[in-house]
Amino acid sequence: MWRFVQISDPHLGSTTDGHWNNGFVGTMMPGVMRCLRRDLREIRPEFILATGDLADGSSRDTVFAGRDLIDWLGFPYYPMGGNHDFSVEESRRWFREAYHARLPGGRTYYSFTRHGLHFAVLDPLWLWRNNSLMPVPEPNTKTVAAPGEERGRWALPVEQLAWLDADLRVHEGQPAIVACHYPAIGIPERMRRPNMADAGCLENGGDLIAVLRSHPNVRAVFSGHLHMNIIEVVEGVTHVITSALPEYPTEYREVAVHEDRLVVTTRGLSDPSFAARSLIEGKEWTAGEAQDRSATIPLT
Numbered sequence: 001m002w003r004f005v006q007i008s009d010p011h012l013g014s015t016t017d018g019h020w021n022n023g024f025v026g027t028m029m030p031g032v033m034r035c036l037r038r039d040l041r042e043i044r045p046e047f048i049l050a051t052g053d054l055a056d057g058s059s060r061d062t063v064f065a066g067r068d069l070i071d072w073l074g075f076p077y078y079p080m081g082g083n084h085d086f087s088v089e090e091s092r093r094w095f096r097e098a099y100h101a102r103l104p105g106g107r108t109y110y111s112f113t114r115h116g117l118h119f120a121v122l123d124p125l126w127l128w129r130n131n132s133l134m135p136v137p138e139p140n141t142k143t144v145a146a147p148g149e150e151r152g153r154w155a156l157p158v159e160q161l162a163w164l165d166a167d168l169r170v171h172e173g174q175p176a177i178v179a180c181h182y183p184a185i186g187i188p189e190r191m192r193r194p195n196m197a198d199a200g201c202l203e204n205g206g207d208l209i210a211v212l213r214s215h216p217n218v219r220a221v222f223s224g225h226l227h228m229n230i231i232e233v234v235e236g237v238t239h240v241i242t243s244a245l246p247e248y249p250t251e252y253r254e255v256a257v258h259e260d261r262l263v264v265t266t267r268g269l270s271d272p273s274f275a276a277r278s279l280i281e282g283k284e285w286t287a288g289e290a291q292d293r294s295a296t297i298p299l300t
């Protein structure tokens with residue numbers, strides 16, 4: 001048995017404290033990272049899967065400062081970008097430069113294999129109103145939109161879906177995991193609340209699910225972006241969507257990899273004061289129900 005952990009949406013370098021569904025406390029992240037660094041020493045993961053919104057991507061300095069903090073956790077990791085990482089024209093270049101040593105092939109979408117478990121990491125693009133897919137947001141699109149406001153949209157280009165299909169075909173003899181900042185599925189009805197903030201999912205998540213349908217070796221999809229914990233099984237694939245570190249419940253996932261199964265456990269920080277600072281009473285539901293907090297995923 002070996003372990004990896006998934007952390008999501010640390011939004012490093014964000015100096016604003018605001019609200020999403022709970023308080024979004026960007027300024028507590030240096031303390032959160034110190035606590036996480038200590039806590040991960042107990043778990044001893046082989047690597048961290050960092051599912052996007054890693055830093056404020058609007059300047060080269062914040063991208064590199066975020067990278068330095070993730071380096072400082074002291075474990076190998078696989079980064080991927082989110083809407084906050086890729087918010088300006090230079091963002092992907094800065095991201096590739098900052099994470100050069102971590103990105104297989106130096107690319108923002110890539111695959112790798114650990115102990116026979118294959119991982120494919122995706123990098124969707126911004127979907128403009130004219131339906132073109134672009135590396136940058138459309139002018140006047142808000143990176144963060146309030147409920148009811150028009151927000152960004154994202155989708156996977158057909159070339160990337162074809163790359164994924166080919167990559168999974170090469171590795172069809174191995175169990176596989178897909179990771180992508182944006183979930184392939186929306187927030188399930190059972191979790192919806194009036195006036196909840198919904199960051200949205202992949203516009204063509206159905207196309208991704210269609211690719212996975214022809215690759216039954218894909219057992220799970222790990223995502224973030226929604227800032228809440230959700231686990232849903234769709235067509236035999238377990239979709240694990242994980243909360244954001246600056247926002248209640250400030251949790252991450254520990255994944256124990258056994259010969260025949262993955263065991264996903266949700267972990268909070270050993271210092272509960274960070275979660276308490278973010279929580280707005282009555283909004284505990286972003287932590288998810290029991291089914292959103294642990295899962296056993298068969299690998300065979």
Ligand SMILES: [Fe+2]
Binds near residue numbers: 082225
């Ligand atoms: Fe985020």
Ligand SMILES: [Fe+2]
Binds near residue numbers: 199224
């Ligand atoms: Fe996001």
